[in-house]
Amino acid sequence: MKRALFCVLSLCVLGAAIASRQVHAAPQARDAAASIGVATQTTDEGIPITNVKVKTVCGDCHKTDDQGRMSRISFRRTTPEGWQETIRRMVTLNQAEIEPADARDIVKYLSDTLGLAPEEVKPASFELERRLIDFEYQGNDDTKEICSSCHSMGRVMLQRRTGKEWDLLLAMHRGWYPLVDFQVFRRGGPPSTTPGPDGRPPDNRHPMDKALAHLKPTFPFKTPEWTAWSATMRSPRLDGTWLLSGYDPGYGPIFGTVTMTANPASPDDFTTQTTFQYARTGRTVTRQGRSIVYTGHQWRGRTTIGGDDDTSLREVMEIERDWQSISGRWFNGSYDELGPDVMLTRIGREPVVAGLDRPSARRGTSSQTLRIFGANFPAAVAPSDVDFGPGVTVTRVAATTATMITVDVSVTADAAMGARDLFVAGTLHKAALTVFDKADYIKVAPEWNMARVGGVVFPKMLAQFEAFAYSNGLDGKPGTDDDLQVGPVDVAWSVEEYTAIFGDDDAKFVGEMNAATGLFTPAVDGPNPARSGNRNNVGDVWIVATHTPDGGAAPLRARAHLVVTVPLYLRWDFSTVNGR
Ligand code: HEC
Ligand code: HEC
Numbered sequence: 296m297k298r299a300l301f302c303v304l305s306l307c308v309l310g311a312a313i314a315s316r317q318v319h320a321a322p323q324a325r326d327a328a329a330s331i332g333v334a335t336q337t338t339d340e341g342i343p344i345t346n347v348k349v350k351t352v353c354g355d356c357h358k359t360d361d362q363g364r365m366s367r368i369s370f371r372r373t374t375p376e377g378w379q380e381t382i383r384r385m386v387t388l389n390q391a392e393i394e395p396a397d398a399r400d401i402v403k404y405l406s407d408t409l410g411l412a413p414e415e416v417k418p419a420s421f422e423l424e425r426r427l428i429d430f431e432y433q434g435n436d437d438t439k440e441i442c443s444s445c446h447s448m449g450r451v452m453l454q455r456r457t458g459k460e461w462d463l464l465l466a467m468h469r470g471w472y473p474l475v476d477f478q479v480f481r482r483g484g485p486p487s488t489t490p491g492p493d494g495r496p497p498d499n500r501h502p503m504d505k506a507l508a509h510l511k512p513t514f515p516f517k518t519p520e521w522t523a524w525s526a527t528m529r530s531p532r533l534d535g536t537w538l539l540s541g542y543d544p545g546y547g548p549i550f551g552t553v554t555m556t557a558n559p560a561s562p563d564d565f566t567t568q569t570t571f572q573y574a575r576t577g578r579t580v581t582r583q584g585r586s587i588v589y590t591g592h593q594w595r596g597r598t599t600i601g602g603d604d605d606t607s608l609r610e611v612m613e614i615e616r617d618w619q620s621i622s623g624r625w626f627n628g629s630y631d632e633l634g635p636d637v638m639l640t641r642i643g644r645e646p647v648v649a650g651l652d653r654p655s656a657r658r659g660t661s662s663q664t665l666r667i668f669g670a671n672f673p674a675a676v677a678p679s680d681v682d683f684g685p686g687v688t689v690t691r692v693a694a695t696t697a698t699m700i701t702v703d704v705s706v707t708a709d710a711a712m713g714a715r716d717l718f719v720a721g722t723l724h725k726a727a728l729t730v731f732d733k734a735d736y737i738k739v740a741p742e743w744n745m746a747r748v749g750g751v752v753f754p755k756m757l758a759q760f761e762a763f764a765y766s767n768g769l770d771g772k773p774g775t776d777d778d779l780q781v782g783p784v785d786v787a788w789s790v791e792e793y794t795a796i797f798g799d800d801d802a803k804f805v806g807e808m809n810a811a812t813g814l815f816t817p818a819v820d821g822p823n824p825a826r827s828g829n830r831n832n833v834g835d836v837w838i839v840a841t842h843t844p845d846g847g848a849a850p851l852r853a854r855a856h857l858v859v860t861v862p863l864y865l866r867w868d869f870s871t872v873n874g875r
Contacts, residue, residue, distance in 0.1 A: 340457050340516050341369040346404040352397050356389070367463070368405070370516060372455040374416065375406040375589045376423060388471060403563070403589065410590035411453065412524035413613065422449025423593075424611050424624040425631035427745060435509040441479040441502045457516040465503055479503075528591035530562040531618050536642050538670050539571050540649035541625075543635035544740075545759040545813050547783060548574040550649045550668035550698075553639055555586075563588040569598055574652035574666065586610060594621060608634060629754030630747065630863075646671040648717060648724035655729040655781040656687065659708035664693070665728070667700040673720050676700055682718040683728055686710025706730060712769060712779060731781045734764035736773050739840050739855035746806065746817040746859045748832050753820050753862030760813040760855060762786040762840040786840035788813050793835040793856065800826075801834025805859040808838065817859050833859050 343363030344350060350359065357365045364370070373381075379402050385391035393401075421428050432439040432448040442451050456464065468475050477483070480503040487497040498505070533555045541549040551571025558564040569582040584598030596610035609631070612623030619641050626634035640647065652666040667681070678689040681700065686707045693701040700719065710730050717727035739762050747756035764784040768777035788810050792802045804826055806817035818832035826832070837854045844851065 342409055344369060344408070346401070346408075348397055348400050349404060352393055352401060353385075353391075356391070367460070369409070370457045370460045372409045372411055372516065372521065373406075374411055374423060374453050375402055375593060375595060377450075377453055378402045378405045378409075403587065406589040406593070407528070407591070410521075410525075410593075411455065412518070412520035413592050413616065414520045414524075415455065415518065416453065416593065416613065419449040419452035420613065420623075422447055422453060425626055426624065427632060427741075429743065434513055435506070437502050437505040438509045441506055444479050445475075451510070452514070455514050455516050455518065455521070456510075458511045460516070461507055461510050461514075465507065524591070530557075531588060531591060531614050532562075533557065533565065533588075533614070533618065533621075536670075537621070537639040538642050538647055538649050539569070539637060539639055540668070541571070541635040541637040543573070545761050546573055546575070546635075548650055548652065548668075549635055550574060551580075552642070552670070552698075565596070567596060567598060572668075574650075574668065582606075582608065584608075584610070588614065592616070594623065598625075610637075612637065612639070628757060629749070630756040632756055633759060642670045644671065646673065646720045646722045648719050648722060648727065650724070651717075651727055653782055654727075655731055655779075656704060656706050657781075658686075658706050658710050658712070658730060658732050661705045662690065662703050663706070665702055665704055667702065667717070667719060668698065669700075669719070669722075669724075670698055672697050672700055676720065678702070680720050684715045687715060687728070687730065712766070714779075729779050729781055731766040731779045733766060734781055734784065734842075734844060734851065735767040737762050737764050737784060737786065737840060737842050737851045737853045739838060739853045741855065743856050744815075744838075744858075746815055746857060747862050748806070748817045748820040748859060749862050750819045751821050755817050756862075757817070758815040758857060760788065760815065760838050760840070762813070762842060762853060764842065764851075784842050786813075786842045787811075789839045789841070790815075790857075791837040791839050791854070793837050801859075802836050804832045805834045805836055805857075806832070813840075815857060820862055831861060833861055835859075 341362070341364040344359070344365045345363065349365070349368070353365065353368060357368055359365050379398075382393065382398055382401065386393055416423070421430060430448060432443065432452075438451075439448060442448060454464075465480070469480065481501045482499070486499040489497060491497055500508075534557050535555065537553045537555065539549070539551045539553050543549055549571045551569065554568040555565045556567075558566070565586045565588070567582075567584045567586060569584065570579065572579045580600065582598040582600055583602070584596050586594055586596030588594055592614045594610060594612040594614055596612075598608050598610065600606040608625045608627050610623065610625045612621045614621045621639040623637060624634060625637055626632070628634070640649075646669060648667060648669040650668055652668070656663055656665070672695060673680075674695070676692050676695045678692055681689045681692065681702055683689070683704065687710060688705050688707075689702050690705050691703040693703060695701075712730050712732060714726035715728045715730060717724045739760055741760070744758040744760065745756070746758040747753070749755035762784050764781045765773070766779045766781055767773050768775065768779050770777055788808045790802045790805070790808045792800070804818060804823060806815060808815050815838065821831065822829045823832050836857050836859065838857050839852060839854045842851045
């Protein structure tokens with residue numbers, strides 16, 4: 296019930312989100328808790344709270360000082376997800392009683408009042424967009440080591456706190472999770488007496504103290520970015536129709552429109568109508584949804600097809616300062632692992648190109664059909680209105696609508712190789728089409744991926760792969776800077792043994808690869824009696840793509856590494872979904 300209650304951003308995932316934790320308040324938690332009663336911050340930092348709901352709902356435990364600042368709350372800034380997570384802990388661990396409608400309003404107010412500026416969000420937007428990337432925090436090794444052992448470093452980078460609040464955060468960890476001291480926070484064994492390599496006395500601080508020394512100056516409460524943003528922040532005026540161009544891994548480019556309508560009584564709330572087409576197959580999708588803009592720049596929406604929750608897609612996007620473009624990711628899947636990257640641009644009166652159904656054309660082809668997607672295309676388009684530069688001739692405009700132009704092109708055998716700008720009726724679309732000679736090799740994307748067994752107790756985490764062809768470019772050598780990506784290619788997919796452990800037969804047990812679509816579905820979770828040692832169906836495999844070129848040339852092969860691992864048994868919260 297609590298999960299449903301607290302999906303205030305419609306961003307929560309599974310029931311596993313809040314596992315029951317039998318924790319008894321340890322001394323440090325009591326410290327952290329005790330310090331909430333008094334407004335202990337003596338600095339001039341801290342932002343007053345003027346919202347009545349925050350004052351009543353949170354005020355039983357969090358006291359207000361004579362400057363209107365509430366203990367703990369007024370001294371840290373974060374994203375809507377960060378506020379949601381804290382409020383959820385107030386309920387699960389601190390037994391606060393909070394109605395969902397109040398929680399929603401409080402998350403909104405606190406994100407606007409104690410939020411992050413666009414520049415502060417950007418370096419960790421992968422966390423919010425739930426991207427499965429191999430992020431390496433460069434700021435400080437001790438901090439990376441100890442703060443990313445349970446959740447992603449992205450969560451830490453999306454916080455700004457006073458020095459005291461950083462201390463209290465670590466006290467909270469030690470209180471609720473006393474084992475962290477042994478695991479990572481504190482150094483084992485007695486202090487060292489051996490001088491360091493530079494002859495200086497050894498640094499005997501505990502890892503957590505080294506991390507604090509880094510976190511306090513790196514992510515301070517008061518920043519020039521927030522001072523500037525909070526002065527100019529307002530509700531963005533997004534009403535109207537936007538051009539959508541996106542890329543759905545495994546399915547290719549998508550093009551369409553999103554129409555946004557602001558709620559007149561509440562200008563940060565929008566209803567949306569989305570229609571897009573998969574350029575490769577022509578399949579059209581229509582979705583309806585709602586969205587809230589937080590802190591003047593963070594779009595958080597959810598859409599479905601006709602209200603069916605099984606089709607739900609969550610939208611996490613960043614609104615550019617000029618209100619002319621919005622970009623981010625739309626996702627679903629039990630681990631948010633599926634879904635397109637999306638870019639929206641405002642449609643004005645001029646024609647605008649969103650992209651092509653295919654990104655390349657081969658030299659020496661006499662007739663190839665290309666579809667150009669966009670908006671406001673003129674009713675009549677002549678071949679001369681569509682310009683791909685020298686060597687590429689538009690021989691025919693086969694069809695025109697306001698949103699799509701279909702052309703036939705021929706490419707001379709000596710056309711210059713490389714990306715071509717496209718002009719359509721006077722509008723530019725940069726690097727729209729790559730001219731190449733032949734596909735010399737293929738690569739699988741991503742080169743590394745992760746799946747999680749599931750389906751019995753836990754959900755499965757799927758893994759989508761796709762294959763791209765490359766030309767060696769002008770120098771004729773593979774793997775050099777002038778190589779040209781010539782777009783996705785059809786391949787046959789298979790799974791091969793990755794010999795991490797000799798003879799363990801992972802390829803037989805980890806799951807099923809769809810030979811046509813590149814979607815890997817892992818096997819079920821739990822012990823498998825058919826495996827030696829009754830092991831779980833986890834393992835390391837190669838995902839292999841084989842492309843058979845037209846005209847009898849030798850097949851091209853490429854592979855990627857897939858780690859099929861155990862479910863996230865204990866999901867600390869939604870924002871650790873991609874966290875490692
Ligand atoms: C029932 C008492 C209670 C209520 C009600 C309550 N809190 Fe808390 N809050 C605590 C305690 C105890 C702590 C310290 C331990 C912890 O961080 O979990 C705390 C800590 C915090 C912190 C610091 C967390 C951090 O990340 O370091 C924030 C922020 C916070 N509360 C916000 C809120 C907000 C916002 C509300 C109202 C929606 C609220 N609290 C309502 C008891 C409460
Ligand atoms: C032992 C595992 C573990 C380690 C190590 C760890 N964390 Fe956490 N952290 C957690 C858990 C679990 C939560 C979620 C608490 C909750 O809300 O239930 C959390 C929550 C947080 C939050 C959100 C707090 C809030 O109130 O919203 C921040 C920020 C954070 N951790 C920062 C850090 C930093 C900084 C470090 C390194 C110094 C660190 N964590 C190390 C387990 C860990």
